[in-house]
Amino acid sequence: MSGLLEITNLTAGYGRIDVLHDLTMSIGAHGNVGLFGPNGHGKTTLLRAISGLVKARSGSIRFGGAAIANQTPRSIVGLGLVHSSQGNRLFPDLTIGECLALGAYTPRARAQEEANRERALKIFPKLSERWNQKVRTLSGGERQMVSIGTALMSSPAMLILDEPTLGLAPKIKEELCRAVLDISAGGIPLVVVEQDVEFLLELSQHLYLINHGQVAAEIKPGQTMDHADIMALYFGQ
Numbered sequence: 001m002s003g004l005l006e007i008t009n010l011t012a013g014y015g016r017i018d019v020l021h022d023l024t025m026s027i028g029a030h031g032n033v034g035l036f037g038p039n040g041h042g043k044t045t046l047l048r049a050i051s052g053l054v055k056a057r058s059g060s061i062r063f064g065g066a067a068i069a070n071q072t073p074r075s076i077v078g079l080g081l082v083h084s085s086q087g088n089r090l091f092p093d094l095t096i097g098e099c100l101a102l103g104a105y106t107p108r109a110r111a112q113e114e115a116n117r118e119r120a121l122k123i124f125p126k127l128s129e130r131w132n133q134k135v136r137t138l139s140g141g142e143r144q145m146v147s148i149g150t151a152l153m154s155s156p157a158m159l160i161l162d163e164p165t166l167g168l169a170p171k172i173k174e175e176l177c178r179a180v181l182d183i184s185a186g187g188i189p190l191v192v193v194e195q196d197v198e199f200l201l202e203l204s205q206h207l208y209l210i211n212h213g214q215v216a217a218e219i220k221p222g223q224t225m226d227h228a229d230i231m232a233l234y235f236g237q
């Protein structure tokens with residue numbers, strides 16, 4: 001069974017350097033996909049290539065059957081493949097309300113703007129309490145909520161999250177994890193890069209270890225894994 005997102009023999013990188021080498025993976029046929037692996041080995045680059053932010057040098061990326069490699073990020077979002085990037089890249093002088101409105105820029109999302117806003121605020125009630133507050137005055141966790149909330153405003157058919165809990169204090173991290181699980185329970189398939197292995201195991205049915213820009217190991221749906229197994233994969237024991 002093929003996935004909603006199929007990546008075949010993908011090579012991509014920056015300048016003269018290839019970061020991803022002939023990478024192949026299938027995403028979305030069996031629930032959420034978790035990506036993990038050491039820092040600097042290409043997870044973010046993979047997400048950026050999928051979203052059209054990094055050029056694919058060779059190989060193919062298909063979403064719902066459509067070839068999307070090197071399409072513009074705008075048209076990829078228009079197809080429903082939406083990326084909430086690492087580090088909450090938001091406009092600091094916009095309010096929460098203005099940020100969320102920006103997420104609804106495609107015709108498809110505009111048609112569903114009200115329902116999407118309702119869904120985002122149900123998942124992140126804190127955002128409605130602070131609707132007119134500027135992003136630069138928010139905490140890291142609140143910015144992450146705005147970032148994912150804005151992605152929800154784009155009517156995702158699949159949502160890509162890059163380290164949604166990175167650097168958060170335990171209480172707010174717990175809130176974010178719960179929200180991500182709620183988004184998944186609402187029926188949006190997820191692709192998640194995450195360093196918290198326990199959370200990744202709870203969330204994902206299918207996992208890939210990315211090492212040196214390639215798939216170094218795959219944990220298939222139905223295969224049980226615990227924290228220790230993942231660590232053994234990480235450290236090659």
Ligand SMILES: Nc1ncnc2c1ncn2[C@@H]1O[C@H](COP(=O)(O)OP(=O)(O)OP(=O)(O)O)[C@@H](O)[C@H]1O
Binds near residue numbers: 014015019042044045
């Ligand atoms: N804009 C860029 N220009 C040049 N090299 C880059 C750029 N972005 C990333 N790289 C390099 O590409 C390699 C892979 O980085 P990437 O961010 O994809 O790794 P990662 O696995 O997501 O790591 P992390 O978990 O730390 O985010 C690294 O060597 C990094 O220095």
